[in-house]
Amino acid sequence: MEDLPQVTHAKRNRLTLVVIVLSNFCAVCCVSLIAPFFAIEATKKGTSLTVVGFIYSSSELVIFLSSPVFGYLLSRFSPRSFYIVGLCIFGCCDIIFGCLNILPSGIPFIVACFFVRGMEALGTASVMTSSFTIVGLCFPERIATVYGVLKSASGAALMIGPALGSGFYELGGYGLPFWVLGSCTFACGCASYVILPHQDTVPPTQRPSGFAVFGSPSVWFGILAMYAAFFTLNSMYPFYAHHLTQFHLSQGIIGLIFMIPPSVYALATPLWGYLLDKHVSAVPTLWVALWCLSTSTLFFGPAPFLGFVPTVLWLTILMTAFFGLSFAPVAVSAVKCIYEGARESGLEGDVATFGFLAGIIQSSTYIGTFSGPILAGIMMDHFGFPWLMTGCSILVMVTSLSFTPFLGITLWRKFKLRKTHTEGYSEIK
Structure with missing residues (x-):
């Protein structure tokens, strides 16, 4: 009977890892699905390829700048909250991104793309930093193993994401890829709210x-x-x-x-x-x-x-x-x-x-x-x-x-x- 809490704790940690792997997979799919068709759709809206490149890279800049901030905040607040909120923001932004084609061509479309992409990047930074924190706390002696599993899921998503994006694009047009995968990511955020354990914050001295x-x-x-x-x-x-x-x-x-x-x-x-x-x-x-x-x-x-x-x-x-x-x-x-x-x-x-x-x-x-x-x-x-x-x-x-x-x-x-x-x-x- 004494081993039962340890077994239950181990199972919960494994379940936590599964949820985070699936969530990261959906999130990276959302990021990579735009590769086959976004440039085509953006040029129809009067956007140059140079601007398309900046729209792509803007999210990377936002993640670079915001990740240390989220890392600092995670030492003050629960990483569980940042993970769940980040997934929900990520999913919502992806769904909204699928509606941007209804905007007028030119400046309105470009500004909206930068704004939504930036907000999505904030969700990405929140999810990535908090996910590494959570799995590190669950598996402190197996950091490289669990990180390898997470990166394996990301690598698979980078392969599958463009294929899914292309397939849904042919099936239902510009919006469908974002609506489907954005909804899946938002659902992962809701599931994480139920499954992920709570982590306590630490006192300032630590x-x-x-x-x-x-x-x-x-x-x-x-x-x-x-x-x-x-x-x-x-x-x-x-x-x-x-x-x-x-x-x-x-x-x-x-x-x-x-x-x-x-x-x-x-x-x-x-x-x-x-x-x-x-x-x-x-x-x-x-x-x-x-x-x-x-x-x-x-x-x-x-x-x-x-x-x-x-x-x-x-x-x-x-x-x-x-x-x-x-x-x-x-x-x-x-x-x-x-x-x-x-x-x-x-x-x-x-x-x-x-x-x-x-x-x-x-x-x-x-x-x-x-x-x-x-x-x-x-x-x-x-x-x-x-x-x-x-x-x-x-x-x-x-x-x-x-x-x-x-x-x-x-x-x-x-x-x-x-x-x-x-x-x-x-x-x-």
Whole structure:
């Protein structure tokens, strides 16, 4: 009978994880469903492609700016409330976005798109920061595993979202994709109100110090690695289809190639999360994964100075798969590094700490997703796709090289610790 509360608590934690995974899946589907048709509809409303690009990237900027604020607020208030309200705002904004085509063309349509997209981004930031906080509190010893599961759901949603958007668009026009998936997200918010447990706030004396966190090299390694990785990903995706046109492929084949990185990423992230929680050290894993990511990016173009590497389709597809395979350990081990650095800084595994770190993680991610397409567009105009990917490869490589001394110190500490344990065991014998 004594074990019954523990079993019930464990089941509730698993149910919480399932609800959050489904909610995040619906939310990311809502974000990605506009890719196949929004630009077409926006141009009918007199919106230039440049403005369409800013509408896309505006949400990334809002998430980058608001995530630290939500992370701070989560240390004062219950993350459950922010999660539920964020989902409901997200769902409502998506439903409203499906009605914007009735507005007059030009300025009214553009202003409404920016406003609704910005409000939706606030809901996204609230959901993402609070979801990381909640699962961190439920599974404090399995951070990498549950984060891998969440990112796997996001990767699957990035693949399925455009397909659902395209299908509903053909079935019922512009509004139907937003109404269906927005309603599903709002329903997830209502279900979360019933299922998610309450978390207590913490007294002021237990709240984290930002200076303590940013004094850890492990935290900075995770932050810069996530920025470099997501900068590279979002620099590549807007222009990758243009690069593939040289192979004279159909749109269907190009779409299938685009599905390769998120497919491999979605399959690999839970495995890497499990390994990082059980057997593998985060810092060496992140260092090696960054080099693998840099190598795959270097061969995407390929780099102009790699004259011996042919520009052929099979190599492009192979590097696309390798990119997704390398991206998975970077994303998961970077989060693990940030959480380990926070613990080494003396922070407790409470609501305040997880909320604060969730804000850091989201900001480092979305500054990369925001700045990547903008700088990539400049690179494409002046230098072309091969040099763009070369620049991204150098960015990732420099990030890894900058923390090579930190890697050496980490490995030396682990060696000394293992040696101490071995000597202690020999003395006991």
